[in-house]
Amino acid sequence: KAGVTQTPRYLIKTRGQQVTLSCSPISGHRSVSWYQQTPGQGLQFLFEYFSETQRNKGNFPGRFSGRQFSNSRSEMNVSTLELGDSALYLCASSFNPGQASSGYTFGSGTRLTVV
Amino acid sequence: GNSVTQMEGPVTLSEEAFLTINCTYTATGYPSLFWYVQYPGEGLQLLLKATKADDKGSNKGFEATYRKETTSFHLEKGSVQVSDSAVYFCALSERGGSQGNLIFGKGTKLSVKP
Numbered sequence: 001k002a003g004v005t006q007t008p009r010y011l012i013k014t015r016g017q018q019v020t021l022s023c024s025p026i027s028g029h030r031s032v033s034w035y036q037q038t039p040g041q042g043l044q045f046l047f048e049y050f051s052e053t054q055r056n057k058g059n060f061p062g063r064f065s066g067r068q069f070s071n072s073r074s075e076m077n078v079s080t081l082e083l084g085d086s087a088l089y090l091c092a093s094s095f096n097p098g099q100a101s102s103g104y105t106f107g108s109g110t111r112l113t114v115v
Numbered sequence: 116g117n118s119v120t121q122m123e124g125p126v127t128l129s130e131e132a133f134l135t136i137n138c139t140y141t142a143t144g145y146p147s148l149f150w151y152v153q154y155p156g157e158g159l160q161l162l163l164k165a166t167k168a169d170d171k172g173s174n175k176g177f178e179a180t181y182r183k184e185t186t187s188f189h190l191e192k193g194s195v196q197v198s199d200s201a202v203y204f205c206a207l208s209e210r211g212g213s214q215g216n217l218i219f220g221k222g223t224k225l226s227v228k229p
Contacts, residue, residue: 004158033216043159043204043219056216090158104217106151106158 002027004093004107012113018079021110025072025093031055032074033104034066037088046089049074050097078112086114117142121205121220128195128227136190136223138179138205146207148172148181148188149217153202162190162203195227 005024013019025032033056034046045058049068066076072093078085088111092104121138128134140146147166151159163172168183177192188205205220 006158035217042221043206043217045216045218048216058216092159104161106160108156108158 004091004105006089006091006107006110008110009108010111010113012115013081014115015081015083017081018077019081019112020075020077021089021091021112023074023076023091023093023107025074025091026105029093029095029105030072031094031097032068032072033092033094034074034076035090035092036060037090037109038084038086043090046076048097055097081114083114085112087112117146117207117209117218119205119207119218119220121203121223123221124202124224126223126225128225130197130227130229131194132227134190134192134195134199134225136203136205136225138188138190138220140186140188140205140207142186142207142209144209145183146209148179149206149208150177150179150188150190151204151206151219153204153222155201159204195225197227197229200225200227 007022031050033048037043048056052068063079068074088109090109091107094104118141149164150162152162153159163174165172165181171180179188179190202222202224204222206217
């Protein structure tokens, strides 16, 4: 079966712009989580969605937002981009929320570069 | 709060050498523990996990034992291969809690030379 699909794989944006990243979970998975990976901060949890509702949120400013659609696909948006937002953004899916103990399935990520 | 500390890399080994990557954690309650691996240009893959004290997770020759008394979950492999070169992340998740997100260590880069 298809894995977690993230698009696009690479993105270059200018400071001040906004960006939208997409994640399609494994078929049948209803929960989607987003993580930011940077060399300095490592992997940090952004938010988790289930049934089109944000269930959990990490410690990120309001410029970072997301949503989930009825088919479980999710998007995350970053507005007013800053240089420090340059990172690999990873999406992970699971059948139900709060199932990190079962192990998430991660996508290959979207590499965002802000110039 | 919960946190994970793992040994800093990079770690460079010769093929067939023994590998240990140390990982300790701080958590309230009884977390589940994981090792994830990230190959160059890819996302994270779950390598192994343990959900309660004294459990041993194992996969592809890698092993880690959940040690509650020392709050540790060290990754070991008896004989590494060049194909094991990757970044390894130790992580925890509160078990049974409403917040199931993962908390990761900083990662340890492993390079295996032929």
